[in-house]
Amino acid sequence: MKKPDPNAIHPIAGYDKVIHVKPTIRNPNIIVGDFTYIADSKFESHVTHHYDWLGDKLIIGKFCQIAAGVEFVMNGANHQMNAATTYPFYTMEGWEMPPPTVDALPFKGDTVIGNDVWIGQNAVILPGVHIGDGAIVGADSVVGSDVAPYSIVAGNPARLIRKRFDDELIDLMLKFSWWDKSIDEINRLIPLLTDSDLQKVKQELKRMLDD
Numbered sequence: 001m002k003k004p005d006p007n008a009i010h011p012i013a014g015y016d017k018v019i020h021v022k023p024t025i026r027n028p029n030i031i032v033g034d035f036t037y038i039a040d041s042k043f044e045s046h047v048t049h050h051y052d053w054l055g056d057k058l059i060i061g062k063f064c065q066i067a068a069g070v071e072f073v074m075n076g077a078n079h080q081m082n083a084a085t086t087y088p089f090y091t092m093e094g095w096e097m098p099p100p101t102v103d104a105l106p107f108k109g110d111t112v113i114g115n116d117v118w119i120g121q122n123a124v125i126l127p128g129v130h131i132g133d134g135a136i137v138g139a140d141s142v143v144g145s146d147v148a149p150y151s152i153v154a155g156n157p158a159r160l161i162r163k164r165f166d167d168e169l170i171d172l173m174l175k176f177s178w179w180d181k182s183i184d185e186i187n188r189l190i191p192l193l194t195d196s197d198l199q200k201v202k203q204e205l206k207r208m209l210d211d
Contacts, residue, residue: 004183006034016041033062040068049076053099061115062179069122078106078127115179133174134164149174169198172205
């Protein structure tokens, strides 16, 4: 049987509208884990205002599912807000203004997406946001603040809809970190990971973590 290959750009045979992101990345300030995919043929076009002189990073974990039209807005989109004008003269030809220092801009730091995060179609992730493992972002959402692990958020601005699981199961899932296991181990875990009987899942995770 053919094994999953994180370095294969096209994970679905004969279909080029879904790609594994990691093997396509050229920008050293974009870091993506194995098996994360996007429903598109080019990922870096979804990362906007990402300028080398700012140095901010987009970090995405493993096994994330990124729908079509998602945009990651980086810190270069921010304008100087502590001066008389917000107009970015330094970006336009002919104006005598050097780029402002990072501390003169509303710099939000790196954007970090955890593992097994599902980001719905046309969602916008704003600079410096941290989205925890297992979270779900609804379609057309604008995410401007951090999202806790295994939370569902939606809207503009995105707000908490509910937690996916109770706190005990969330804690077990984070400790178990299935995404860090080998391909063979994950294959054996698929029946458990796709089981909707969450009480059964909880008991099995407890057993495995105690072994």
